[in-house]
Amino acid sequence: DWKPENIVESQIAQVREQVGDDHVLLGLSGGVDSSVVAALLHKAIGEQLTCVFVDTGLLRLGEGDQVMATFAEHMGVRVIRVDAEDRFLSALKGVEDPEEKRKIIGRTFIEVFDEEAGKIDNVKWLAQGTIYPDVIESAGSKTGKAQVIKSHHNVGGLPEHMKLKLIEPLRELFKDEVRRLGVELGLPHDMLFRHPFPGPGLGVRILGEVKKDYADILRKADAIFIEELWNHDLYNKTSQAFAVFLPVRSVGVMGDGRRYDWVIALRAVETIDFMTARWAHLPYDFLDHVSRRIINEVRGISRVTYDISGKPPATIEWE
Ligand code: XMP
Numbered sequence: 001d002w003k004p005e006n007i008v009e010s011q012i013a014q015v016r017e018q019v020g021d022d023h024v025l026l027g028l029s030g031g032v033d034s035s036v037v038a039a040l041l042h043k044a045i046g047e048q049l050t051c052v053f054v055d056t057g058l059l060r061l062g063e064g065d066q067v068m069a070t071f072a073e074h075m076g077v078r079v080i081r082v083d084a085e086d087r088f089l090s091a092l093k094g095v096e097d098p099e100e101k102r103k104i105i106g107r108t109f110i111e112v113f114d115e116e117a118g119k120i121d122n123v124k125w126l127a128q129g130t131i132y133p134d135v136i137e138s139a140g141s142k143t144g145k146a147q148v149i150k151s152h153h154n155v156g157g158l159p160e161h162m163k164l165k166l167i168e169p170l171r172e173l174f175k176d177e178v179r180r181l182g183v184e185l186g187l188p189h190d191m192l193f194r195h196p197f198p199g200p201g202l203g204v205r206i207l208g209e210v211k212k213d214y215a216d217i218l219r220k221a222d223a224i225f226i227e228e229l230w231n232h233d234l235y236n237k238t239s240q241a242f243a244v245f246l247p248v249r250s251v252g253v254m255g256d257g258r259r260y261d262w263v264i265a266l267r268a269v270e271t272i273d274f275m276t277a278r279w280a281h282l283p284y285d286f287l288d289h290v291s292r293r294i295i296n297e298v299r300g301i302s303r304v305t306y307d308i309s310g311k312p313p314a315t316i317e318w319e
Pocket residue numbers: 102145146147148149196197198199200240274311314315316317318319
């Protein structure tokens with residue numbers, strides 16, 4: 001009989017037994033899996049856990065603050081926040097190719113994480129939010145985009161002298177079970193039931209070269225879209241929804257003046273497995289409302305479009 005409280009209890013006992021008095025390091029991304037691991041380990045070993053949260057500058061509006069509020073402020077988890085925006089942006093400067101951008105973001109992530117990890121004394125274990133589908137995926141060694149963020153945190157990247165042992169308490173669980181564990185551990189519902197967000201973040205939602213101005217504009221547009229989906233009870237009827245920044249300028253009029261500003265695309269899909277997806281048939285009135293809000297409230301945007309491509313042939317992300 002699968003009950004989240006039983007899993008929590010047995011995992012806590014197992015973790016305590018496994019690590020003893022040792023210190024454990026965890027890369028916290030704010031995603032479901034690493035969040036549940038953080039809550040679980042905090043409950044099991046408290047102060048022996050240190051989390052490193054890397055703010056890449058490619059996260060959603062307010063995301064870094066939310067992660068810190070939930071874990072550091074409310075739960076009392078020891079979290080080191082690394083503000084690495086400048087570093088990511090300078091590594092990405094002039095780079096337009098999507099796969100190249102993914103590689104750079106992945107590599108920079110490892111560098112930053114390892115540097116922080118190297119400053120913490122006495123760490124013997126590295127915790128990871130690996131879940132059962134990840135285990136299967138890497139066994140089949142697909143390119144596994146979803147694996148990227150996790151492989152960032154892999155021991156392979158850490159300095160030889162650290163020689164961390166791996167601890168993966170979610171290794172046997174499916175996503176829905178991980179969510180139920182999160183509920184049992186008292187994590188916020190929104191965090192557990194949020195749409196998936198790619199490891200490279202806004203880095204693959206800004207087409208071509210990534211710039212801070214673009215990211216700031218995109219964050220605002222995206223936040224309006226998501227807020228309105230919640231307000232209209234549509235968030236949970238879509239599997240994934242987000243805004244994309246198109247580095248294309250289009251003419252618009254505002255008052256007496258002309259503007260020549262950027263274009264935002266909205267993407268919302270319905271899917272079970274993310275391998276195929278249909279575009280969400282959001283109501284026209286809703287799209288109209290979101291479009292007006294974005295153009296009125298976000299400086300730098302003159303036009304909003306809605307993506308009506310299915311997967312296949314289009315992918316869910318634009319890059
Ligand atoms: P696509 O765009 O391939 O996306 O249809 C399928 C799902 O995977 C997510 N995705 C990623 N996740 N790193 C990730 O961790 C990535 O590089 C990446 N690219 C796409 C995407 O958001 C969707 O849920």
